[in-house]
Amino acid sequence: xxxxVRIPTPLRSLxxxxxxxxxxGKDIGDVxxxxxxxxxxxxxxxxxxxxxxxxxVNIYVNEEDIRFKQGQATALKEGDExxxxxxxxxxxxxxxxxxxx
Amino acid sequence: MLKIPKTxxxxxxxxxxxxAPLECCxxxxxxxxxxxxxxxxxxxxxxxxxxxxxxxxxxVVFKEMRAKENDLVAIYHSHPHTEAYPSTTDVRLAYYPDAxxxxxxxxxxNRPVMKAxxxxxxxxxxxxxxxxxx
Numbered sequence: 001x002x003x004x005v006r007i008p009t010p011l012r013s014l015x016x017x018x019x020x021x022x023x024x025g026k027d028i029g030d031v032x033x034x035x036x037x038x039x040x041x042x043x044x045x046x047x048x049x050x051x052x053x054x055x056x057v058n059i060y061v062n063e064e065d066i067r068f069k070q071g072q073a074t075a076l077k078e079g080d081e082x083x084x085x086x087x088x089x090x091x092x093x094x095x096x097x098x099x100x101x
Numbered sequence: 102m103l104k105i106p107k108t109x110x111x112x113x114x115x116x117x118x119x120x121a122p123l124e125c126c127x128x129x130x131x132x133x134x135x136x137x138x139x140x141x142x143x144x145x146x147x148x149x150x151x152x153x154x155x156x157x158x159x160x161v162v163f164k165e166m167r168a169k170e171n172d173l174v175a176i177y178h179s180h181p182h183t184e185a186y187p188s189t190t191d192v193r194l195a196y197y198p199d200a201x202x203x204x205x206x207x208x209x210x211n212r213p214v215m216k217a218x219x220x221x222x223x224x225x226x227x228x229x230x231x232x233x234x235x
Contacts, residue, residue, distance in 0.1 A: 010196050056196065065156065083163075085163065086197070087153055088126070089194045090191035090202075091151035092124065092180040
């Protein structure tokens, strides 16, 4: 089952510059695991230590955010398009104490 | 060097002023550093000190950029009360090393200041830009 995965510009250094890769996966978790097998290191950019999708990474199946579906258990079918899109965020607030002084 | 048409420069300033005291945010698209399109976006955080571009809007705009064969050239947001320099939050959440980060400061509301930076691997470097007549 071939799934088209759109790789965002910040992760293309891991996919040899490819913006779209084809992966055979039955659900999102599967796709992430297979991506990491093919492009080692990509998973840690998408998931945190608890294996959850990072807060500032959004993943869509076709037009829908997987957070409003079944998350990593969201099932995929032939021809589905998965988009991985890091959020764009920031702001004037300083993160006091976050970094060593 | 980033080239920004005067009309788009003016739109960014107007967007920052219209959203104040909240932060505004948006995207600039084009090719080879030449800005062609501005996409004012919704700040999903609705905050005076934080922004997050509404993810669904971002998804739709990214699709449009692809269709037009444009790149994401720059990301802009405002600092309503502080200087036009990336905060620690801006640096930590800078996931797009290929884009220029533009900050509009309204610290002095009568004299807005716009500055541009690259943020790569937590390092900030100033980026020159040119306002071109459009």
